[in-house]
Amino acid sequence: MLTKDGAIAANRFGLGARPRDGRSLGGDPKGWLEAQLDAPHAPPPSGPPESARVLAEVRDLRVARQIAVQARANLERPPEQPSTTPPSPGIDEQAIREFGTFVREHYAAQTAQRHKLAIETDTPFVERLVHFWSNHFAVSADKQPVAPIVGLYEQEAIRPHVTGNFYDLLLAAERHPAMIVYLDNQTSMGPSSQAATFVRRSRGRDLGLNENLGREILELHTLGVDGGYTQADVTELAKVLTGWSIGGTLGEGRPLLARFGGDPGAPGEFHFRAAMHEPGDKTILGQRYRERGVGEGEEALRALALHPKTASHLAAKLARHFVADDPPPALVERLARVYLDSEGELTNVYRALLDANESWREPLAKFKTPHDFAISAYRLLDAAPENLQPVTAFLTQAGQRPYTPGSPAGWPDIAASWNGGDALLKRIEFATAAGRRVGDRIDPATRAGEVLGALGEHTTMSIRGAESGAQAFALLLSSPEFQRR
Amino acid sequence: MATRRSVLAASATLTLLAPFARLAAAQSNPDSRFMLVILRGGLDGLAAVPPYAEPAYAQLRGSLALPAPGTANGALDLDGTFALHPALSNLHAMYRAREALVLHAAATPYRERSHFDAQNVLEAGGTTPSAGGGGWLNRALAALDSAGQSRGAVALADSVPLVLRGELAVTSWAPSQLPETDDDTLARVRRLYEAADPALADSLNRALEARELAGDAADTGMGGRGGQAIAPLASAAARFLASADGPRIAVLDAGGWDTHANQGAEQGPLALRLRALDSGLQMLKTELGAHWSETTVVVVTEFGRTVAVNGTRGTDHGTAGCAFVVGGAVAGGRVVADWPGLAPRDLHEGRDLRATTDLRALFKSVLHERFGVTEAALARAVFPASDSVEPLAGVTATV
Numbered sequence: 001m002l003t004k005d006g007a008i009a010a011n012r013f014g015l016g017a018r019p020r021d022g023r024s025l026g027g028d029p030k031g032w033l034e035a036q037l038d039a040p041h042a043p044p045p046s047g048p049p050e051s052a053r054v055l056a057e058v059r060d061l062r063v064a065r066q067i068a069v070q071a072r073a074n075l076e077r078p079p080e081q082p083s084t085t086p087p088s089p090g091i092d093e094q095a096i097r098e099f100g101t102f103v104r105e106h107y108a109a110q111t112a113q114r115h116k117l118a119i120e121t122d123t124p125f126v127e128r129l130v131h132f133w134s135n136h137f138a139v140s141a142d143k144q145p146v147a148p149i150v151g152l153y154e155q156e157a158i159r160p161h162v163t164g165n166f167y168d169l170l171l172a173a174e175r176h177p178a179m180i181v182y183l184d185n186q187t188s189m190g191p192s193s194q195a196a197t198f199v200r201r202s203r204g205r206d207l208g209l210n211e212n213l214g215r216e217i218l219e220l221h222t223l224g225v226d227g228g229y230t231q232a233d234v235t236e237l238a239k240v241l242t243g244w245s246i247g248g249t250l251g252e253g254r255p256l257l258a259r260f261g262g263d264p265g266a267p268g269e270f271h272f273r274a275a276m277h278e279p280g281d282k283t284i285l286g287q288r289y290r291e292r293g294v295g296e297g298e299e300a301l302r303a304l305a306l307h308p309k310t311a312s313h314l315a316a317k318l319a320r321h322f323v324a325d326d327p328p329p330a331l332v333e334r335l336a337r338v339y340l341d342s343e344g345e346l347t348n349v350y351r352a353l354l355d356a357n358e359s360w361r362e363p364l365a366k367f368k369t370p371h372d373f374a375i376s377a378y379r380l381l382d383a384a385p386e387n388l389q390p391v392t393a394f395l396t397q398a399g400q401r402p403y404t405p406g407s408p409a410g411w412p413d414i415a416a417s418w419n420g421g422d423a424l425l426k427r428i429e430f431a432t433a434a435g436r437r438v439g440d441r442i443d444p445a446t447r448a449g450e451v452l453g454a455l456g457e458h459t460t461m462s463i464r465g466a467e468s469g470a471q472a473f474a475l476l477l478s479s480p481e482f483q484r485r
Numbered sequence: 486m487a488t489r490r491s492v493l494a495a496s497a498t499l500t501l502l503a504p505f506a507r508l509a510a511a512q513s514n515p516d517s518r519f520m521l522v523i524l525r526g527g528l529d530g531l532a533a534v535p536p537y538a539e540p541a542y543a544q545l546r547g548s549l550a551l552p553a554p555g556t557a558n559g560a561l562d563l564d565g566t567f568a569l570h571p572a573l574s575n576l577h578a579m580y581r582a583r584e585a586l587v588l589h590a591a592a593t594p595y596r597e598r599s600h601f602d603a604q605n606v607l608e609a610g611g612t613t614p615s616a617g618g619g620g621w622l623n624r625a626l627a628a629l630d631s632a633g634q635s636r637g638a639v640a641l642a643d644s645v646p647l648v649l650r651g652e653l654a655v656t657s658w659a660p661s662q663l664p665e666t667d668d669d670t671l672a673r674v675r676r677l678y679e680a681a682d683p684a685l686a687d688s689l690n691r692a693l694e695a696r697e698l699a700g701d702a703a704d705t706g707m708g709g710r711g712g713q714a715i716a717p718l719a720s721a722a723a724r725f726l727a728s729a730d731g732p733r734i735a736v737l738d739a740g741g742w743d744t745h746a747n748q749g750a751e752q753g754p755l756a757l758r759l760r761a762l763d764s765g766l767q768m769l770k771t772e773l774g775a776h777w778s779e780t781t782v783v784v785v786t787e788f789g790r791t792v793a794v795n796g797t798r799g800t801d802h803g804t805a806g807c808a809f810v811v812g813g814a815v816a817g818g819r820v821v822a823d824w825p826g827l828a829p830r831d832l833h834e835g836r837d838l839r840a841t842t843d844l845r846a847l848f849k850s851v852l853h854e855r856f857g858v859t860e861a862a863l864a865r866a867v868f869p870a871s872d873s874v875e876p877l878a879g880v881t882a883t884v
Binding site: 459 | 685
């Protein structure tokens with residue numbers, strides 16, 4: 001039988017206990033969590049990132065599809081409205097299909113990989129931190145071409161840094177092509193940059209800033225919405241970040257960019273395009289940044305990472321995720337202080353969180369997200385299914401399709417966003433289906449003790465009175481003890 | 486350069502809002518239906534409702550400017566000044582049938598540019614983002630409830646959005662593709678929650694009622710996400726609103742309007758989204774049948790977008806935009822706008838369409854005219870400290 005602290009460690013800080021986890025938790029649940037922070041983690045992959053290869057391929061397919069779609073449009077166009085593009089010999093229907101298939105298959109493989117790892121990991125605390133930071137630096141598969149690299153983004157930019165320094169995590173996230181594409185920075189140009197000046201003179205078109213990335217860095221990734229920055233700070237940061245782009249050609253129809261900067265960069269990898277960078281000094285939050293190309297952005301991100309508002313913002317989010325929807329202010333202050341004292345060393349903050357009495361006081365204070373619920377159900381079964389597509393299907397139904405948070409703010413982290421009517425019913429349907437598969441092969445009362453510890457009397461009675469093993473199992477997964485962490 | 490309003494003042498059909506006559510004394514009609522559609526992400530009001538007669542429009546919008554009415558794929562004329570995006574053809578037909586009213590240069594009181602705070606202000610009903618207190622539509626329900634007139638509400642969304650959260654419990658519904666739980670197991674889960682976890686019990690009971698009402702819509706299997714799936718949600722909404730014992734108020738959530746890059750003009754991603762909205766509204770009208778005449782649908786977004794095209798052929802977060810009021814109960818066929826103009830000095834902070842109408846004035850009007858919520862309740866409980874925001878008069882045909 002799991003102890004109260006053991007259940008909190010495995011379910012609140014981890015991703016849900018497996019029946020055998022009681023042994024490794026032993027008498028020291030906190031030590032079990034701390035050991036996960038010390039365990040060696042995957043170093044950042046060396047060599048060109050996998051996402052670069054996928055992005056380059058997806059770009060080729062996309063161009064082929066564009067040509068095919070254009071050819072189809074030309075055929076359908078009435079003759080009196082001649083097309084501006086030359087007629088195409090035929091329509092490559094294959095190209096249109098291939099792009100979609102490629103995107104879907106990569107997305108499916110990467111989400112399946114994520115589920116499998118979450119269900120099977122022996123370091124679930126670290127895995128939860130990966131999910132937490134991936135959601136903090138949210139990108140969405142709803143935007144093309146993010147979908148086929150969304151899981152690779154998590155592997156390449158987030159995972160290597162979750163137990164490191166926040167600045168490294170921040171820099172890796174903002175530089176990753178998934179983020180650059182998601183927040184539209186790849187074609188953002190300084191209004192006075194060489195590239196914008198050329199376009200204005202030669203084509204009479206005004207190209208310029210896109211402030212999306214700059215705004216979300218301030219609002220969501222660092223200072224927080226009450227961080228005291230202004231519209232001018234947003235614009236200045238956007239200028240600092242001009243040129244933060246992706247290597248290779250930018251797709252069909254933008255050859256002019258190739259005219260500048262000589263080196264087009266490695267296809268699909270982060271590339272600083274100096275010709276698009278706004279020249280001159282910039283000022284953010286009263287701090288002047290001298291013109292120095294890509295280094296300017298790194299300097300600005302470092303200053304933002306060490307800002308007291310960032311400390312408070314991150315501390316509040318961590319405390320909300322691990323302790324309560326309305327986290328105790330004293331705890332938030334404590335975590336923020338540790339963050340500042342250690343200059344953004346995340347493991348120091350996690351240790352302070354584990355040391356806090358508040359973390360261990362209220363069992364079941366957090367309502368699981370659909371993702372938490374599904375992953376913990378499979379961990380309770382201690383088996384990752386051969387086919388992980390149903391996990392994604394369930395999450396889609398429950399309003400949390402993997403990597404599609406709907407906004408750069410990421411998925412919400414409070415009960416009110418997840419316990420509304422229909423989504424709860426879908427969890428019960430999931431529980432029923434799981435019960436039917438399990439039948440009477442697992443004794444629910446024993447399994448409950450192994451993964452949840454002592455149950456409340458109502459749940460115990462409900463499980464005991466079930467008419468079948470399948471129903472008892474459905475009741476266990478539906479119980480308040482399993483819906484919360 | 487044209488001054489504020491001068492360009493459009495000549496247009497006889499332009500209805501200026503202020504100052505307003507007092508509201509007609511309204512009383513509740515038990516058959517009134519109301520649906521709020523929230524377009525999340527910030528709909529570009531100048532794309533949905535282009536002010537094509539404004540000389541600056543085509544120039545400022547450049548490649549995003551829509552072809553003028555009467556030309557190929559052109560915008561659909563409303564009143565000689567404003568037009569609708571060509572993807573909104575059903576809405577245009579409703580406008581001509583006087584069942585649609587178009588509001589422009591409207592916004593919440595929020596003047597920053599965060600989606601999340603802007604949606605918070607839109608839904609919470611205050612003037613600044615707030616943490617607690619729930620949403621204005623929940624508080625309006627509470628006012629109706631204390632008068633014994635509430636029939637509850639439903640959210641067509643995976644979970645209940647802020648505007649409907651609060652003291653009064655409401656439910657949500659979205660299509661399910663999971664196998665059904667048998668009645669006996671469901672009854673046991675319900676008893677367990679009632680004994681051990683009242684919050685989950687409430688949530689489950691509301692979900693079960695909603696399922697019952699959704700009926701056949703649950704079997705259409707038209708699961709979907711984001712803004713593409715508006716029509717099936719609208720169809721489900723019609724079922725709820727048409728049901729004899731069902732709710733009279735619904736909220737439909739439709740994301741996908743944040744068009745920072747390559748948003749397109751008469752074709753393109755934004756045009757597809759608008760077409761999905763247009764089909765959804767038509768679906769609602771068709772499926773509500775006779776109840777359409779009692780219905781008011783309000784379509785809003787958290788903010789408009791920049792007047793100028795950005796560096797990536799899209800538009801960034803702005804201030805004022807458009808809203809639609811649609812339904813058989815609407816006094817439609819009009820564009821309602823105190824038009825601020827697009828000249829540089831007319832713009833908010835030199836970049837955004839200036840807000841001249843507070844969206845709360847629209848919400849107040851519908852709640853007052855169609856549901857008889859008193860002006861006092863609107864000014865204090867529903868929209869706190871909003872005495873200065875006069876309801877728009879005559880948005881609907883009062884009951």
